């Protein structure tokens with residue numbers, strides 16, 4: 001370790017393990033791939049959104065403004081006051097700020113697992129200790145076990161609803177039991193617009209320890225614009241606002257998202273498409289020998305293929321050779337038995353299902 005690193009870089013940061021984004025880089029280097037690996041929306045932006053983004057780029061020599069009009073539009077969309085919303089460069093930015101505010105060396109976070117890996121990586125980067133509490137065998141939230149994991153060092157309880165990668169949304173009564181502990185509870189609802197899980201935004205008014213993370217990247221399909229937001233207690237939101245970097249949302253992001261929010265019929269169409277294709281993928285995989293798949297309110301479906309006798313890496317690699325990229329779920333603590341496939345276009349989903357079925361045929365039938 002160099003002297004500079006050893007003497008000056010803060011401890012938690014020296015061995016920081018970043019969120020692993022290798023699959024994104026790989027897909028960008030191989031543009032022919034069907035990107036069924038990173039929970040993007042298969043539908044490109046509407047004509048209206050493209051025009052709004054182009055208008056913004058036409059004056060791309062100017063710094064953007066703070067996006068108060070977008071905050072107001074999101075407040076209306078979620079029926080919450082504007083003071084309870086802070087924008088971020090993707091929900092990733094504001095989740096990062098929140099963890100920096102709440103987690104210091106030795107603090108603990110409780111994470112209902114398997115889930116989005118970012119909660120764990122950000123806890124560690126800030127010197128905290130992530131405590132994973134496993135979901136039940138039917139991928140339900142184990143509220144008792146979560147309550148039992150709380151200590152006087154716990155500073156965040158992390159939930160994701162609908163949960164990535166299992167697809168299930170949590171119930172309001174489960175969340176309220178955790179909120180009653182008074183511990184800051186972050187519910188990442190990135191996939192809310194992909195299906196029909198319940199929005200917990202209305203609970204923020206009565207629970208100052210609840211923070212909801214939301215994004216325009218998934219159901220709205222605007223991942224490249226990098227706009228997300230938190231909904232929470234105005235006092236806490238004000239601190240996040242003061243700590244986050246200025247100008248992190250581009251003018252393209254502000255105007256593109258404003259336009260997307262002004263097109264509710266388009267959002268409805270997207271939600272219906274994603275949800276019905278997720279149901280179709282699940283139903284088809286569930287019928288295959290040796291596959292256990294799970295219903296999903298996200299834009300992805302999780303499948304356990306251990307009973308097929310096939311190895312996850314062999315399945316992923318064979319699909320890759322056919323230009324379909326899906327994800328092995330080792331990174332989510334699923335011990336190499338599960339794959340996650342993101343809803344693609346109808347053609348991509350058809351092709352995936354056909355190849356996946358052929359791959360998993362019992363040995364004698366190949």
Ligand SMILES: Cc1ncc(COP(=O)(O)O)c(C=O)c1O
Nearest residue numbers: 090091092116164190215217228
């Ligand atoms: C649960 C969850 N939260 C947040 C994100 C990232 O969201 P954003 O694009 O708003 O940074 C992802 C991306 O895959 C995710 O799965």
